[in-house]
Amino acid sequence: MLHRWLVGLLIGAALLVGLRGIAKDVQFDSALLRQAFDAGAGWEESVPPEVVEARALLSRHGDPSVPVALAPGLWEDPLVRERLWDGLYPRRVHWADKGLMLWRTPGPQQPDCTEIARSERIVLVDCH
Structure with missing residues (x-):
């Protein structure tokens, strides 16, 4: 029984020494590893810039319970429309010609x- 325990301990120690050597070879950085488990890591780089700007504008202005409409220029672009739908969740996104609206500039x-x-690409307006 003692021999099994010693063999297990030796294998574990060898494994740790090997992993430490690999981590040094690849310049392991624990901060980068933590970023890999961050739910929002890389989000801004993976969506169109209109989505990032719209999300920032709506986070600073407006009640999250009020739905936002997409103007024709945003609604007609299927990629931007889908990404806005996902990126602005839980805010409801729809097409309308009045109310709180997102437009492309100007x-x-x-x-x-x-x-x-x-913002650079998006304008938040209230149309009556």
Whole structure:
């Protein structure tokens, strides 16, 4: 019984020494390993920039329980529409011609729309 325990201990020690050597060879960085388990890691790089900007605008302005409409330019682009739908969750996204809306820049040219916030590619407006 003691021999089995010693053999197990020796195998475990050899495994740890081997893994330590591999970690040194590949320049192991624990901060990078922690990022691999972060749910949001790489999100901004994996979605269109309109989604990142829309999410930032809506996080600073507006009630999350109020649905947001996508203007025709955003609604007609299937990739951006799907990514906005996913990226803005749990906020409800729909198509409408009034209410809280996201437009591509330069924004709506309608007199009944009030600009709330603007980024490089997206304009958040309230249309009556």
